[in-house]
Amino acid sequence: MATAISARQLAVTFAGRGKRAAVPALQPLDLDVPRGRIVGVLGPNGSGKTTLLRVLAGLQAPTGGTATVLDLPPTARALRRLVAFQPEGPLPLDVLSAPEFLAYVGAELDLPNAESDARAARWLERLDLRHAGRRRVRTFSTGMQRRLALAAALLGEPEVLLLDEPTAGLDPFGSAVVMQILRERAAAGGTVLMASHHLLEVEEICDEVLVLQGGKLRARGPLATLLGTEARSLVVRGLDATAMDRLAATARELGGEVLAVEPQRRHLFALFRQLADGTRPEAER
């Protein structure tokens, strides 16, 4: 499978000033991300996740090693449209409305106006931002700003998405939509490298993870391998108590281990959806 992102002995050290010592933000690491994969970058705060993404986005020069994205150096002009970076934090140019913001992004990506507007309308609809109308971005909630940032990243239909905390501040619906979009991008051959603290989401969506700590790569590989989930488990629903006992006995006879027999509960997300759907304005659903 072709490689979308590659790094060899990639390192970043922030130079010290005066009495402050130099800070190794990223210690030499090797990395290969095949096309069509979703890779999560995990690690505590200050572990080098954002630095890694900034290097790959061409915003931070490495102090050692090399990196390529789609076989080009990260600063190559050709990557401006092929690679999208969604940084964390509030959006810039926040006196603009969402359509104006996306119009600016489209113009800078050299999209024809009509095409840019059509794509912007599509992503605003998909990311549930249509109702924001002409409101200024600065009046948006954190979640709305994150969704708009993702819309901006997707506007140029990039082959590689570099996302820094894409679901931070999003409600469960927003997170679900974002996850779905990322899956679709990967299915269409796109590559996603996302830094996140949301371990459940990473577990749900990512094919592989990198775990960084103190700028060092601590673990890397497919989730199944890292989590040891090669063995299969069976989740059963809807049996009465007698049938459940028989099933458990059969499982033991076959060499399985019965870990838990619990009353059936709804998933918290289902409860949230039911409650929120009853109170959300029609326009937001």
Place this chain on the structure above:
Amino acid sequence: MIGRAWRRPLALCCRACLAAAWLPTLAAAGLAVLLQAMLAVPLPGLADAPGARTPWLHLPLLVAAAACAARAAAFWPLVAARRQGADLVARLQRGPLRGCGAAVAGALLAQFVLTLPLATVFARWLGAPARAVVVVELPSPPRPLLAAGQPPLTFALGGRRLREVHLRPLAGPPTGAFEPATVEVRCDGERIGTATLAESRQHVRIAAPPRPVQTLELTHAGGTVPLLFGPGSVTAVEAAERSAAWNGTTAAVVWLLPSFVALAVALLCGAHAALPTALTAAFGLLFVQTVGGAGPADAAVRALLRGHWVGATVPFSAWLPSLAAGSLAMIVAMLLRRRPGR
């Protein structure tokens, strides 16, 4: 093409600056009207002196410039370092300044839009004449002393058609019993008037003949007060009148120079410093260059209110130091921002 330009940093920044600055500018103009009415001192028997109202025109002009500069610096996330969301814009922008140059241009355009009515309509309300005239300071001769026994002083006019000649020499201590100096004024040998001068910077106006004049000659005709005609002592007022609207437009353009320098230096500081530092540098420079008189803006406003043609009072050569300083700051800022950070 227009639709596309509308989406670019220049237009976005211009719109943001206009939205942020129009109200403060209007308020400052209102305050200037109020203060001018409250503080004006009537001078019975003296001619109206609109040049004295320069500060009241400075006030809204300065507010417009400061508001546009502040908005531009705050709006464009790459003007200063460590701004939220800067990475998103930095990836999209081309060029070594990453859109900062366009943002500066947008701020200047917005300032021009705001200051144009101030320099034309508001200046007229403050007393600027309906027509402007070219007032030329004649370069003083190598030996500018005019006294008994001294040769006449000659000034080249190059065929200008004049309306008036103004004399404002420095006076020295009398050489004998005090007697005011009498100066004969001749144009191309023809005597056009006599001035009696007794003290330093005494202002005398003499009407000139309505024909092209090659040389102006000042001859000592009597008195014991020696006169020194240094730089600015002799000015010629041309006969032709010019549009006050164009004069206001020129003054508004000259007022862009301090903002250009201030924003360029803000870009220079902002390569490594955060927004408050960049803004402090910009505001400081703006103030020094305008109210402080360290640039052509103050002279332009004074000339505008006096009805002097700004293009002659503040010629393009007077713009060059500001243009050079701003351009240099831009170039250095460009070099500092050339590569991604290490």
